[in-house]
Amino acid sequence: MLILPNTYKTFVCTLSMGFVQLSSGGKDSVYSMHRAMQQGVSFSEILTVVPRREDSYMFHYPNARWAELQARAMDLPHRFVHTEGVKERELEDLRDALASMDIDGVCSGAVKSSYQFDRIKALCDDLNLECISPLWQCDERALIHEAASVLDIVIVGVYAWGLGRDLLGRHIDEEFLAFLDVAHERYGVNYVGEGGEYETYVVDAPQFKKSIHIMDSSVVWERDSGYLSITSATLEDK
Template structure:
């Protein structure tokens, strides 16, 4: 049965794969949902500037709703905004791009239930299937670049890497989840079958944070 869905959106490959699955299943994705620290212009998930998410929204022709929330009230604010969107957009469901982490699924199911919505996990599968899912993304026609890494696992050379067949081969040489489901790396998708146009962006400085490093990206003037 087709639903009106809001999709939790980080801007990376998992969100994009989830969107594709939802569209192919006949669901109507009426909004993207991205969390942002209160009084910040960057996303919680990957640290991109929100203007980059806005460009994805524009190219996908799907509106984006930013949930501005303090870390200590993250869940409560997420639920509050979901309830508001449910009324405004006549939502049936909220979808998430989680793949196999039970704790993430439990959180998604709980916030959906609190908002009176169905929780959908289009990518959910066994951990052993991660490589097959990454292979599917590489072959899908979408284009994505690595914008954040865990510095205890990868060196700076991984920042900016394209998710292509070379990446697919290289990631298998490391004892990590091929999809980065445990935060090993994060990506930004800038083109592909559902995009109306490619998003040109700059690749700037590398910024070190507590346990990770982030590639600063911005819109190409």
């Protein structure tokens, strides 16, 4: 048996299971997969839910289509699930996709969002699938520092007071982490951005056999928020 510990909960699964990683391409998805793999979990596929509306209740939007390139970097198959992004209906779209897959479990990057965690857990229970969330209830400040030390993370969306256009395209480094302390103190910005304050895309991780090079992108900005639209990216040897 395999035990995945975190701050408050323990998830148990067997080493022989093939898991699917729910991934938007962001740091929480990629880092949760890394943590699970450290404990011996094997993954058979990456699944990305792409909402047709930007304010999806469950799934992250900016550059989600580039999660496929991450799957290629890991030599894993990838599939998209397109949804209208309507509350609860998007879960049904995910359920239909999972029900059609030959898997034994699901791994999610939920950190503190009970809305996300509870619904994915209920969905998995309904399908008799194991559900693991290696980052669940982790200390958020410690988590972003840990993730930044392991992953190469690019900021691709900013949606909170105190986070400016100049952050788009920036890699998360020590300078940004220090800035995040200030933004958290002054404006209440969540350290991992789980409240939608900022979005990320991972260009390298330990499980990537190749790294990702963003070749071309453009900034989409409206009033006081916006995102980096990746238009071209490729894999590179490490």
